[in-house]
Amino acid sequence: MRKQVKTGIVGLDEMLSGGLLEGSTTLVKGAPGTGNTTLGMQFLHSGITDEDERGLLVSFEEFPFSLHRDALSLGWDLRKLEKEERLRLIFTSPRIFLASLQSPESPLNLTIQEWDIRRLVLDSISHFTRMTRDPKELRQIYNRVINGLKREGITSILTSEDSGTGLSTEEKGRLSFIVDNIILTRYVEIDSSMQRALLVLKTRGSDHAKEIRRFKLREGGIVVGTKFEGREALLSGSPRAIAPGR
Amino acid sequence: MRKQVKTGIVGLDEMLSGGLLEGSTTLVKGAPGTGNTTLGMQFLHSGITDEDERGLLVSFEEFPFSLHRDALSLGWDLRKLEKEERLRLIFTSPRIFLASLQSPESPLNLTIQEWDIRRLVLDSISHFTRMTRDPKELRQIYNRVINGLKREGITSILTSEDSGTGLSTEEKGRLSFIVDNIILTRYVEIDSSMQRALLVLKTRGSDHAKEIRRFKLREGGIVVGTKFEGREALLSGSPRAIAPGR
C-alpha cells in the first residue's frame, strides 16, 4: 500500500481514510466562496508546518495580492513562508505554465527538483479552458498537465471554478475522469441559511467516506463538521426536510 | 486585520460582520426591482453623511433623471450632495469608462485622486457585456475594471442585472470568481406575496452570516429584516412550507 499524504484538514483526512495517495491528483470543485483555494492553501501550509514538506502554489489568479490577504485573514503568513524558502508562489498564465512543465530545464521544473517539491496546488485549472474551445485539445492539455505533475510523484490539488449544483460532472475535456480524486464543495440551504457542504466523490485505489459533511471557514482554515441530518436531496442545494416519523 | 467599510445598511453590515473590507469589490446581483441600485446609492450616501467620505457613482443607466428621481423618493437629494461636492455622478458608456480608468490623466482618475474617492458604485457592470461576445475578452475587461478600482484602494460596489433564480452564478466572463464579495438579492414568493430576500454569498478573507434575510425598500433606503422561518428552497423563488412538526 502506498504512503498517504495528510491534507491537514482533520475531518477531510478522516473522510479520505488517512489522506490523499502520494503522487495522486485531486480535483476540488466548488462554487465561488465555497473555499477551494483555502483548501489548497491549507494543504500546502499543513505540509510545511506539520510535515516539513516544501510546497508550491501555482496561481492563475488575476489579483496576486488578494491571495496573500486571504491567507493572512486565515492566519497564514505566506510572505514569511516564502522568505523562509518553505513555500514558493508562482503567478503565471496557463500557457506559460504548460510550456514550463514540459521543458525539463524550465525554472518551474528546476524549482520542483531543487526544492524537492512534494505538494503542489494549481489555482485554478479552469483557466485552461481559456486556451482552447476544442474539447479534444482541452483533454490533451489536461493530460499533459497531469502527466507533468505525476512524473515527479507530486501530490497535487487542482481547484476548479464550478458554478453548478448536484453531482453533475459534465465538463469540457472530461477532467473528472482523468484525475485520481474528486472533492466537491457545495452551498446547501438549511433553515433559511446557506451552509457549506463537502463531499468526497471519488478516490482512486482506496475507499473513502461517502458522507456529505458541513464545513466552516475559520481562522486556521477549514473545519469539517458532522454530516447533515433530517434532510434529503442535499446536493440539489435546496434539500427537503424529512418528517421525524420517517 | 484591515479596516472595514460600513455599507450603512444596519442589517447588512451585521451580516458582513462589520462591513466590506476596504479596497474590496462587491458584486450585487439581483432581478429588476430588487433594489441593487438603491443598495449602491445607500452605500455612497452613508459614506458621505456618516463617514464624511466622498462618493463616486458611475452610471451606464440610459435615463440619468430617473436616478435622481429614485434617490429623491428614498429621501436622498443627490443634486444637493453634488453641489456640496461630496458626491460625484458620472454618466458615461462602458467603453469610455474603461478607457478613462486606464489613462492616469483622465478626468475620471483626476477626480478620484483630487477628491480622494474611497467609495465607488458602478451601475451596472452588466453593460460591459455590450462590448464583446467573447467570454475571454469579457473576462479581461472585468479584470481591467477591477484592477483599475483596486489600484487606488477604492471600496466599490458593482451592480449586476441578473434575471436568474437560485444560486446559479453561471455567467459570461466568470465575474463571480473575480470579485471579492457577492451579495444576491432575490424575489421569494411567501403567502401569495413577493418578498425581497438578501443573501451574502461570498466574502473574501473574512466570514459572514449565511442567513437569507428579508429586506424592504423604504424612505431612507434598504431595511434588512429577520431571516425567513418555516420555509425551505427559498432560493428557488417558490419555497415550500415546512410542517411545524418537522
Place this chain on the structure above:
Amino acid sequence: MRKQVKTGIVGLDEMLSGGLLEGSTTLVKGAPGTGNTTLGMQFLHSGITDEDERGLLVSFEEFPFSLHRDALSLGWDLRKLEKEERLRLIFTSPRIFLASLQSPESPLNLTIQEWDIRRLVLDSISHFTRMTRDPKELRQIYNRVINGLKREGITSILTSEDSGTGLSTEEKGRLSFIVDNIILTRYVEIDSSMQRALLVLKTRGSDHAKEIRRFKLREGGIVVGTKFEGREALLSGSPRAIAPGR
C-alpha cells in the same frame, strides 16, 4: 413627491399605492388572453372619462377591427371616443412609429403636442423584436422608444407578449431593466381551473403591494380581487395546496 396617475383599475391603483408615477413607463407582461391589451385600454378609457385626459393608443396589432370589437365587448365604444376627439388610435408599424417618434414634426409628435397627450399605450412592444436580431441594437431601440415617450412626460403602458411562467424576466434587450414599472399577468391553475393572477413586480421610486392577486375580465374591464390563499408556488403556474395545519 410627484403626481400619480390612476390606472382606473381600483385594485391595481391600490397595489400601486395610488397609481403610476406621472411620466413613467410601465411594462405589462402576460400570456395570450391574460388581458394585457384590456389593461392598457382601461388605462386610457379611465383617463378620458374620469380625468378628462386625452389618450393615444399606438397599435402594431395585425387586426385593427378586433381591437374595436374587443373594446365594445367590454363596454367601451372607441369609435365614439375617437369622434369626440378624446381618443386617438394609430395603427402603424414598429419602424414607422420609431421614426415618427424621433422626428419632432411627425404627425405623431404633432398629435402628442396639439392634443396634449398625457397617456399612451403601445400594444405591443414585442413587435420591435421583428426589427433586429441583435440584442444590443434592440436595447438601443427600446431606449429610443422610452426616451421619446419620456421627453413629453407622457405616462405610458407598454404591453408585452410573454409566453413564459414564473418570475423570469429573461428577455432580449433587457427591457425589464429599462422600464420604470413592471406588472405581470399570469395564469394559475387552482382547483382544476385556470385563474388570472396579477402582480406588481417593480415600481421605480415608490413602494408597491407585493401580493399576487386574482383578477377577472368583465364588462367594464379588469376587476382585481383578493390575493390567493392556501397555495404556494403560484408563479410556477401549478401551485401546491398547503395543509391547513401549516
Place this chain on the structure above:
Amino acid sequence: MRKQVKTGIVGLDEMLSGGLLEGSTTLVKGAPGTGNTTLGMQFLHSGITDEDERGLLVSFEEFPFSLHRDALSLGWDLRKLEKEERLRLIFTSPRIFLASLQSPESPLNLTIQEWDIRRLVLDSISHFTRMTRDPKELRQIYNRVINGLKREGITSILTSEDSGTGLSTEEKGRLSFIVDNIILTRYVEIDSSMQRALLVLKTRGSDHAKEIRRFKLREGGIVVGTKFEGREALLSGSPRAIAPGR
C-alpha cells in the same frame, strides 16, 4: 353583441358561454391523439346538420383516406355530405392554399362565395412551418391566412400539432397572439390512466369557463365531462393528488 356560432360540442359551447364569436379564428392545440381533428370535423358536421350551414375542410393531411375513415368510425359519413354538396373537402398544400386564399378568382374563394361558407377548418396550421424557417416570415404567413379567413367573416378552427405540456404557448410566429380563441387539449395521468383534458385558454371579446374538463372520444364525437377533482398541477400532465383534509 355579435352572433355566436355553436361548436355542437355541448360541454364546450357551455365553456364558451354559447359558442365561438362569428367570424373569429380558433386555435385548437393538442398532442397527437387528443382529438383536434375530431373537434374540427364535429364543428363542421354540427354546422351542417344542426344549423344547415355548409362547411369547408381544408386538409394538409398526408393521407386523405384516413380522414374519411376516422370520420366514419365516429359515425359521420363525409362522402355522403360531399355528394349532398353540404360539405366540401379540399386536400392541398400550405403553399397552394395560401396562394388561392389571396387570389379572389381562385377556386377556393369561388367555393367560399358560391357556397356561402360560414364554417371552415384548417387541419393543420402547423404545416405552414414547412414553408419557412424565419419567424418573421412565418408570422406574416399566419397573418395572411387569418386575414383571408376573416375577410369573408368565416368562423374558422385551426388545428395545431402540439407536443408540449403545460400552458406554454411558446411557438414560432407567435400564432397564439394572433388568433381570437385558444383551446388546449392535453393528456393527464390520473390513477395510472391517461385521460383527455380540455381547456379554453383564451377567447377574444367575451368571457369563458376557466375549468379544465375531462373529455372522451365516442361515436358521435367529443363528449366533454366534468372538471377534475382532488388534483393539482393537471397541466403538467402528471398531477398530484391532494389530501382530502386540504
Place this chain on the structure above:
Amino acid sequence: MRKQVKTGIVGLDEMLSGGLLEGSTTLVKGAPGTGNTTLGMQFLHSGITDEDERGLLVSFEEFPFSLHRDALSLGWDLRKLEKEERLRLIFTSPRIFLASLQSPESPLNLTIQEWDIRRLVLDSISHFTRMTRDPKELRQIYNRVINGLKREGITSILTSEDSGTGLSTEEKGRLSFIVDNIILTRYVEIDSSMQRALLVLKTRGSDHAKEIRRFKLREGGIVVGTKFEGREALLSGSPRAIAPGR
C-alpha cells in the same frame, strides 16, 4: 366497421379493444430493453401461428444473428418459419428499403404481392434519421414509407428507438402525427426496481384503454399485467407513492 388485426398479445389486444385496425400503421416507441422488437416479432409470430397470415420483418438492425438469437430465447424459431415460407426476414438499409418500396417491380414489392403479406414490422424506423438532417425531408421520407405500406393495406408496426421519458412526442419529422396508432413502452421505478410499463397513447378511428399497464418479457413473449396502483406521475419514470388515505 373495418376488420381488426390481433397483435396476439392478450392484454394489449384488450387495450386496443380487439386489435389494430387492418391496414393501419402503429408506432411502438420505447427505451432500449423495453421490448419494442419483441412486440413486433410477437405480432408477426402470432399472425403466422394463430391466423395463418404470412409475415415480413424488415430489419435495419446491425446484427442479424442477434435477432434470431433473441427470438429463440423467447421460444420462436425464426429460421424454421423462414424455411416453411411463412415468415420472410429482410436485412437491408433505410435507403434501399425506401427505393424498393417505391419501385413496383422490386423484390420487396414482389414478395409482398406473391406472399400476400398482411403483417409487416419495420425495426427500427429511427434509422431513417440517418438519411437526412432536414426535418421537412425526413417528414417526406416518413410519408413515403407509410404510403408505401398502406398502398397494399398492410398492417404494420414501426419500432422507434426512444430514449426519452414522459409523454413527449417531440421528434424530427413529426412521425407521431402521421401514424395511426402509438404505443409507448417505458421504464418505471417502483419499490427500488425497474418495471416495464405499456401505454396506448393514440389509436386512429377507434377508442382504446387509457391505462398504464405493467408488462413482462417471458418465454413466449410479452405478457401484459394489471395497471399500476397507488402511484402518480408514472410517466415521469420516477412515480410518487400516494398515501392510502388519499
Place this chain on the structure above:
Amino acid sequence: MRKQVKTGIVGLDEMLSGGLLEGSTTLVKGAPGTGNTTLGMQFLHSGITDEDERGLLVSFEEFPFSLHRDALSLGWDLRKLEKEERLRLIFTSPRIFLASLQSPESPLNLTIQEWDIRRLVLDSISHFTRMTRDPKELRQIYNRVINGLKREGITSILTSEDSGTGLSTEEKGRLSFIVDNIILTRYVEIDSSMQRALLVLKTRGSDHAKEIRRFKLREGGIVVGTKFEGREALLSGSPRAIAPGR
C-alpha cells in the same frame, strides 16, 4: 440455450440470472468513481482465476500505471497475471484499436486467436467520441467495434464515461441500442451520504433482475448488496423517503 459467462461478481451474476450470454457485448455506464473499470477488471480476473479463461484488457486510459495501482489496491496483481500469460493488457488509441480489429493479421487479432481470448474489456468506449463529431459516423464506428468483437464470439464489457443521472440513455451514436446488455452504476444520496447503486437496464435474449441494488468497492472488488428500501426516485440521484404508513 447458450452458455452463460459469470462476471464473478456474485450479486450481479444473480441479477443476470447466471451471467452474461457468451459472445454478448455489455455496456457499463457510470459516473466517475462508480467503479466501471473495477467491474471490468473483476470480470477478467474472475475469468482467469475461476474459469481459467485468459483475458484481454484494452485501455485508452491516459495513465497506464494508475490501472496497475488501482488493481493492486483491490488485491489484484495484474503484472503477475501478465507474466503468467493469463492476462494481456494493451494500451492503445481508439484509432489504432479500430484499425487492428479490422485487419485479421494485426497483433491484436493474432493475440485474440493464439491466446484464445474469451473475455475482453474495453476501457472506455467513450474515447471513440474523440474520433468524430458526426453521429452517423460514430454509430458506424461502434458497429465496427462490436462486430469485430462478436466475430470471435468474445464476451466483452465496454465501459462508458457517463456523467448523467437517471435512466437517460441519450447519447451520440445510439450505443445503447446496439449493445446486448446495459448495466448502469449511479450515485444515490441516502441519509446525507452518497451510496453506489447498480442496475441491469437491459439484457438481450434473457430476463434479468430489475432491482436497483447497493454495491461497495472492497479489497477483492465489487460487492453487490441488497436493494434500497423506503425510497422512491432513486435514479434521480436524490431519492425521496416514503412514509412508513404508505
